[in-house]
Amino acid sequence: MTREPGIERRREEVKVRRARVGRGLIWAATALLLVLALVQGLYRAEVIGFGFANWRPVLYAYLLWSAALCGGLVLIRGDRGHQALFVLPAVLFTVAVVIFPTFFGLFIAFSEWNLSSFGGRRFNGLDNFYAMMNDPYYWNAMGNMVFYVAFVFVQYAIAFGLALLLNAEIRARKFFRVAFLLPFMLSPVAVSWMIGKSIMEYRFGPAAQLARFLGWDSPAFFATPWIAKFSIMALDSWVSIPFIMILLLAGLQALPKxxxxxxxxxxxxxxxxFWKITFPLMLPVSITAIVLRTIFQLKLADIVINTTAGGPGGATDSITSFIYREYRDRSNVGYGTMMAEFYFIMIVIFLTVVLALVSRWMRRAT
Structure with missing residues (x-):
């Protein structure tokens, strides 16, 4: 049975009108959200003299925009719009808790805002950026991060050796697999207190007593800059090597016999x-493990904060621990946020370049 051309034409006209209404709804809600956000941002930056007492109207506008986006997609795409509704909540939630705070952090970064002062927040332009560029402690922490990230390759080498050992036919293999995974189940905070503050304590700690027995007169693991850095990496490696090891072990078990x-x-x-067969076949798994571990290493803070608090003299600071102390000790929200945003941009650029180079190298290797 054929449908009449008039009915088909009317249906197409209805679809076109629905799509126009949907687009108009989305654009109107988007314009309202952008206008309110711009007005509130300019008001908070003291560029204009009118605005809202807080950001609540912008939040309401965002919720309205979310509902308008959902309804507009249904009007524009029909059944496909209903399918998109299952994905939109996750996207909108990500925008609310990740993207918006990032841009709001940029807004704070260009402000002078110290919680210990009575003046409140005040827009100061690029002053925080200039202060950061001339801050030797910040760049010292950045240099420390180069050392900490480079140490990931040492962790990878140890983890690969352990994975090969646990993949071999040895006695009590299952027991050792579980035993080597135990450090990964512990919190780095607990490890830093249990080992860094107890076992490695320079007066009565078992590690210090053993070091004295072996001839080290004053075994202070966290008093000398380079010894402190290696001590922090020892604690970090004890927690992190099992993560790399389990990935490599899974890759070894998947290799064709x-x-x-x-x-x-x-x-x-x-x-x-190993060198001609196992290692080349394990390259995809190895690169994945190294990249993931590098991402985790770029967030290193808890072990540094609990063992040395960045000392001696900031010699062991990571970027995250330095920013944490800027917030906690100096209550300098504006300057701390500027450092955090700059570090975030550096991480994005670094990981983008690394992933691009790795992808190109893998295409050539395979």
């Missing part, structure tokens, strides 16, 4: 089989 057996038949020894 036939290739390794063929290498043995051809007369390859253990080192040749």
């Amino acid at each position: 036939e290739i390794q057996e063929a290498a043995r038949i051809d007369g390859a020894n253990g080192w040749q089989a």
Whole structure:
């Protein structure tokens, strides 16, 4: 049975009108949200003299925009718009708790705002940025981060050796797998107190007593800058190596056994089989483990804060621990936020470049 052309034409006209209404609804709600956010931002920056007492109207406008976006997509796309409604809540939630705070942080970063003063927040332009560029302690912490991130490769090498060991046919293999995973189940805060503040305590700690027995007269693990850095990395490695190890162990168990057996038949020894077969086949897993561990390392703070508090003299500070002390000790919200936003941008650029280089290198290698 064929449909009349007039009915089809009317249906198409209804769809077009619905789509126009949907687009108009979305654009109107978007314009309202942008205008309110711009007015409130300019008012808070003391550029204009009118605005709202708080950001609550902007929040209400965002909720209205979210509802308008959902309704507009249904009007524009029909059934496909209903499908998009299942994804939109997650997207809108991400915008609310990730993207908006990031841009709001940029707004705070260009302000002089110290919680210990009575003046409140005041827009100061690029003063925080200039102060950060001339802050030797911040750039010292940035240099420390280069060392901490480079130490990930040491952790990777140790983890690869442990993964090879646990993948071999050894006695009590299941027990050792569970035992080596135990540090990963502990909080870095607990590890820093349990080991850094207790076992490595320079007067009565077991590690200090053992060091004296071996000939170290004053075993202060956190008093000398370089010893303190390596001590922090030892604690961090004890927590983090099991994470890399379990990823590499899963990759080793997924390798085809036939290739390794063929290498043995051809007369390859253990080192040749590892370097020519196992390691190349494990490159995708290895790169994934290193990249993930690098991301976690860029957030290093808890162990530094609990063991050295950045000392001696800021020598062991990570960027995150330095920003934390700027907030806690000096209550300098504006300057601390500027450092955090700049570090965030540096991380995004660094990881983007690293992932692009890794992807290009993997395409050439495979």
